[in-house]
Amino acid sequence: MNTQLAGTGALLRLALRRDRVMAPVWILGVAMLVLSLPGSLESVYGTAAERERLLATMTANGSLRALYGPVFGDSIGALTAWRGGVFAGLLAGVMSLVIVVRHTREEEESGRQELLSAAMVGRRAPLTAALLAALTANAAAALLVTAGLAGRGAAGALALGLGIGATGMLFAALAAIAAQLTESARLAKGLTGAFIGAAFVLRAAGDAGAPDGGSALTWISPLGWLEHVRAFAAERWWVLALFAAASAAQLVAAYALAARRDVGMSFLPARPGPARGRLGSAGALAWRLQRGALLGWSLGFLAVGVVFGGMTDGATELVGDNARTREIIERMGGQAGQAGQGVLADAFLATMAGMLAMVAALYIVSAVLRLSAEESGQRAEPLLANAVGRLRWAGGHLAVAFGGSALILLLAGLGLGIGHGEDIGGAVAATLGQLPAVWVIGALAALLYGAVPRFAVAAWAVAGAALALGWVGPALNLPQAVLDLSPFAHLPKLPGGQDPSWAPFVALTALAAALLAAALTALRRRDLAA
Numbered sequence: 001m002n003t004q005l006a007g008t009g010a011l012l013r014l015a016l017r018r019d020r021v022m023a024p025v026w027i028l029g030v031a032m033l034v035l036s037l038p039g040s041l042e043s044v045y046g047t048a049a050e051r052e053r054l055l056a057t058m059t060a061n062g063s064l065r066a067l068y069g070p071v072f073g074d075s076i077g078a079l080t081a082w083r084g085g086v087f088a089g090l091l092a093g094v095m096s097l098v099i100v101v102r103h104t105r106e107e108e109e110s111g112r113q114e115l116l117s118a119a120m121v122g123r124r125a126p127l128t129a130a131l132l133a134a135l136t137a138n139a140a141a142a143l144l145v146t147a148g149l150a151g152r153g154a155a156g157a158l159a160l161g162l163g164i165g166a167t168g169m170l171f172a173a174l175a176a177i178a179a180q181l182t183e184s185a186r187l188a189k190g191l192t193g194a195f196i197g198a199a200f201v202l203r204a205a206g207d208a209g210a211p212d213g214g215s216a217l218t219w220i221s222p223l224g225w226l227e228h229v230r231a232f233a234a235e236r237w238w239v240l241a242l243f244a245a246a247s248a249a250q251l252v253a254a255y256a257l258a259a260r261r262d263v264g265m266s267f268l269p270a271r272p273g274p275a276r277g278r279l280g281s282a283g284a285l286a287w288r289l290q291r292g293a294l295l296g297w298s299l300g301f302l303a304v305g306v307v308f309g310g311m312t313d314g315a316t317e318l319v320g321d322n323a324r325t326r327e328i329i330e331r332m333g334g335q336a337g338q339a340g341q342g343v344l345a346d347a348f349l350a351t352m353a354g355m356l357a358m359v360a361a362l363y364i365v366s367a368v369l370r371l372s373a374e375e376s377g378q379r380a381e382p383l384l385a386n387a388v389g390r391l392r393w394a395g396g397h398l399a400v401a402f403g404g405s406a407l408i409l410l411l412a413g414l415g416l417g418i419g420h421g422e423d424i425g426g427a428v429a430a431t432l433g434q435l436p437a438v439w440v441i442g443a444l445a446a447l448l449y450g451a452v453p454r455f456a457v458a459a460w461a462v463a464g465a466a467l468a469l470g471w472v473g474p475a476l477n478l479p480q481a482v483l484d485l486s487p488f489a490h491l492p493k494l495p496g497g498q499d500p501s502w503a504p505f506v507a508l509t510a511l512a513a514a515l516l517a518a519a520l521t522a523l524r525r526r527d528l529a530a
Contacts, residue, residue: 006122008129018103022098025461026091034084038077051074073232075152077152080232081156081230081232086203086227092138092141093170093196095138098189100179103129103130107126110376114263123259124255127176130176134168135172142164146160146161159235182266186292190293194296205217206219222246284396298407301409301415302411306419307419349427353434354488357431357438357488358471358488360408361438362467364441372456375528381528391520394523413429416431436508437508440511444459450520453526470483
């Protein structure tokens with residue numbers, strides 16, 4: 001047996017056990033993003049004439065191509081690959097980076113890897129186990145996509161499933177390199193996430209300028225390779241070889257870097273701090289720890305807001321007189337059922353504002369759960385042993401989380417208004433109007449952490465369920481009672497033609513405040529790391 005790989009099996013079993021909740025949620029999220037589409041697309045574009053019109057509109061609309069990519073076929077399977085393929089690949093990439101960094105750099109940062117390495121564990125075993133865990137997750141997602149779409153065409157379903165899984169593994173290999181280069185898990189995730197974002201931007205820029213997706217920028221991006229697999233549209237199997245070659249090259253580099261460093265060390269060490277500390281409060285420390293993530297989210301929301309705002313006119317043209325699409329947008333955004341392109345544009349902006357707010361819920365959960373990371377990493381206890389109370393310590397992180405969510409929604413609204421070129425104030429009001437629902441989810445995350453810290457990770461499931469209900473629920477025509485399980489369903493959709501009632505805003509804000517009070521009370525009464 002190769003001693004460099006000794007213990008790989010045991011570490012893989014440990015990784016799968018640790019991921020037994022997180023990984024299935026990610027896998028189902030990737031798969032359902034794709035499998036929820038065929039039924040809704042068939043109801044919207046059920047006839048050949050409607051699908052031909054869609055292809056013609058997409059060919060002429062650069063802003064929509066930038067978001068979804070070009071359409072290569074008019075079958076329901078091809079439309080599914082067009083509508084969900086790139087986003088499923090993006091989600092698979094994020095899933096892979098989380099898994100790989102969690103079982104490599106996070107283990108080293110916490111000190112657990114050093115303890116494990118003192119046993120019969122080979123030098124390459126931890127990295128190999130992490131990559132195998134990512135491979136297992138991506139293979140499961142690919143299998144679900146393939147099986148779920150097989151009825152639309154076995155070859156196309158296999159091509160799309162393999163493409164999504166291959167995209168996830170390419171970014172897993174990239175995360176493996178980042179884990180060797182950086183000293184912290186947070187920086188490794190940020191570096192890999194930046195590359196994923198750059199891949200999306202390159203693909204979007206290329207597709208916006210080339211109706212057939214043949215731009216050089218598209219071919220530079222792995223997400224561009226995914227769309228050029230052309231599932232359900234004369235599949236290009238050879239494109240999968242690009243994923244294999246790029247992944248293999250990155251894996252060789254990751255293993256070479258891992259062989260040349262000690263456990264806990266990195267090739268890009270952290271910059272030394274000043275000789276004298278400059279942080280005078282727990283709130284200042286929380287800001288210092290979270291400002292990088294907040295900056296990234298802020299820039300991302302501003303950019304996405306501009307893109308979505310610029311899509312508004314193209315989206316209203318795409319909807320046209322399609323009654324089913326108008327109905328979906330009406331359920332998500334409010335006023336589409338009325339006459340007039342201006343009203344339809346308002347409904348589209350309201351829909352985009354709601355979607356951005358649901359994604360902002362992911363930010364607030366990650367910011368709140370930084371408390372859990374500080375506690376489990378044993379960095380909170382030395383701090384609290386000094387003249388810092390628990391409420392002051394937690395309050396600093398919660399202030400950043402709740403204030404940061406308001407900031408990113410403000411910037412998203414500015415982006416929507418700038419991109420659309422009309423009524424910036426109305427766009428800002430639309431995004432900030434969703435803030436009470438975001439705060440409710442953040443307060444739930446705080447309550448889970450304060451009361452039952454072992455299950456704090458369940459806050460991700462709450463945010464994910466709200467996102468799924470808001471994104472997929474209207475398209476699946478779910479009953480309103482099911483949609484009402486999300487706090488976002490109770491807020492008025494802005495901009496709209498009528499003055500909204502203040503009651504839902506006040507009620508949800510009061511609920512968030514009550515949950516926060518309960519969370520801080522529970523945190524004050526329990527033992528740390530208990």
